[in-house]
Amino acid sequence: MYRHALLALACLVLVAPALAVSPLWTHNSSEPVRDCAVSNDGKVIVVSSDLVHIFDRKGGLTGTTWHANAIAVNAAGSLVVSGTGDAARGVSRNGSELWSAPNASVAVAVSSDGATIAALGPGGLLSTFTAAGGRVGTTDTGATGEALAVAVSKNGSVVVTTDGGGVRAFTRKGAHRWSVELATPSALAMNASGDLVAVGDGGSVKFFNLTGERLARFPTSGRVRSLAMTPSANLTVAGGEDGSVAALGPGGELLWNRSAGAPVNRVAVSGSGALVAVASADRRLRLLAGNGTPLWDAALAGDPLSLSLSADGTTVAVGCDEGTAYVFDTGAKSPAAPAKAPNATPAGNVTATVNATGARNGTAGLNASATIGKTTVTVSGATKVNVTGRNATATTAANRTAAGNRTANVTTTASPNATATTSLRLVIPNGTATSGVPAFLPVAALALLGAWAGLRRRR
Numbered sequence: 001m002y003r004h005a006l007l008a009l010a011c012l013v014l015v016a017p018a019l020a021v022s023p024l025w026t027h028n029s030s031e032p033v034r035d036c037a038v039s040n041d042g043k044v045i046v047v048s049s050d051l052v053h054i055f056d057r058k059g060g061l062t063g064t065t066w067h068a069n070a071i072a073v074n075a076a077g078s079l080v081v082s083g084t085g086d087a088a089r090g091v092s093r094n095g096s097e098l099w100s101a102p103n104a105s106v107a108v109a110v111s112s113d114g115a116t117i118a119a120l121g122p123g124g125l126l127s128t129f130t131a132a133g134g135r136v137g138t139t140d141t142g143a144t145g146e147a148l149a150v151a152v153s154k155n156g157s158v159v160v161t162t163d164g165g166g167v168r169a170f171t172r173k174g175a176h177r178w179s180v181e182l183a184t185p186s187a188l189a190m191n192a193s194g195d196l197v198a199v200g201d202g203g204s205v206k207f208f209n210l211t212g213e214r215l216a217r218f219p220t221s222g223r224v225r226s227l228a229m230t231p232s233a234n235l236t237v238a239g240g241e242d243g244s245v246a247a248l249g250p251g252g253e254l255l256w257n258r259s260a261g262a263p264v265n266r267v268a269v270s271g272s273g274a275l276v277a278v279a280s281a282d283r284r285l286r287l288l289a290g291n292g293t294p295l296w297d298a299a300l301a302g303d304p305l306s307l308s309l310s311a312d313g314t315t316v317a318v319g320c321d322e323g324t325a326y327v328f329d330t331g332a333k334s335p336a337a338p339a340k341a342p343n344a345t346p347a348g349n350v351t352a353t354v355n356a357t358g359a360r361n362g363t364a365g366l367n368a369s370a371t372i373g374k375t376t377v378t379v380s381g382a383t384k385v386n387v388t389g390r391n392a393t394a395t396t397a398a399n400r401t402a403a404g405n406r407t408a409n410v411t412t413t414a415s416p417n418a419t420a421t422t423s424l425r426l427v428i429p430n431g432t433a434t435s436g437v438p439a440f441l442p443v444a445a446l447a448l449l450g451a452w453a454g455l456r457r458r459r
Helices: 002-015 443-458
Strands: 025-028 035-038 044-048 052-056 061-065 070-073 080-083 088-091 097-101 107-110 116-120 125-130 135-140 147-152 159-163 166-170 176-181 187-190 197-200 204-208 214-219 224-229 236-240 244-248 254-259 264-269 275-280 284-289 294-299 304-309 315-320 324-329 348-357 374-379 383-388 398-402 406-415
Touching (some): 035 070, 035 315, 044 315, 061 088, 080 116, 088 116, 088 125, 097 125, 116 147, 125 159, 159 187, 166 197, 244 264, 244 275, 264 304, 275 304, 284 324
Parallel strands (some): 070 107
Antiparallel strands (some): 035 044, 088 097, 125 135, 147 159, 159 166, 166 176, 204 214, 224 236, 244 254, 264 275, 275 284, 304 315
16 A cells, blocks of 8 residues: 555656746637647747637737638648638638638648648548649548548658548558558557557557558557657657556657646647657646656646647647637747858868878967868878868968978869868878877968978078
């Protein structure tokens, strides 16, 4: 008895919040928030309740469109797809309808490259479209029960659906790939390449490969209500009716298990798997680190029905049955833009040939730098060394005599279409760093050193 009590206490400690947070903003409507979606950078938030409402990250309403059963947004947030009782629609960020296809839909999905839209009808009719609304294919999935969910691989080549009788996979044009009959499918997730599909049911999470072969099965103590998988499949999270939150590896192995203390309605993961969001029936939203460590939680006014976490992990949205949608800043920093090398030229690929003799008693030049991106250096005509550099000046066709009776002939040629990078260094194979000569010498330093030595001789 004491052992069980200690285990229960341990579970409670594991899900105890690090801190409570408040939302960035909320939106109230007269109907339940059935679905929500967030762009990859968290700057576009879409909420489906009485209407489909499109917001910026600060909560500014940028557009509205028809009431929908399901919604999805492309990575950039420039296209919102809605599934309604009579059509699948593509809508811009300001709510303007871009296209409409007569295809009653209960579930929609957009490929991560934004080029393929899939819409699943209530009877199992599956249609795929281009981003501009052109119909690519239509097929009867052979659903033997209520149509439930649809997922699309990154390039749209694999489209997977679930219904009350099983899981089924198709090509972008609707050709059948594989199908597996299951008694009670309840959740679906797929990786970016489409070669790993996870399906939750009444007592397990099953993993299937590109041909429909079952790779693994993770048993659960109750019905799986929600699944989320990272694009690389390094992390799959399952939310259970028993309150469990199970994190699984690509082989279906258990990574960690936590208890929310109440049935888990929805789970979501960031693109890297660094963050996990959990919305549960105790009217709480919890944010966990990718290793299961609790970060924060927040109280909700109703039972959560929908959940979305941006791929960059900065923004999470949750919608409740009493009509309130919440948007939170997770506290994660968005990825920094790649740094640009100062004074870098967009063309360059420099090849420098160095023929050195007497690599001793030289003095290395200081603060040498290069504006050239990638450089290939050949030492004594034998060894090629890749180097990179920043803010350096290259000497063309320089023939100089280096200090310590060292002769360096340096020639450079440039070809277009190279990218500037950093840290220009020359590696002299089998060199011995003596008398202050290091094993790594900047290429520009050799040219400057030669010039300095030449001037001394002319004196």
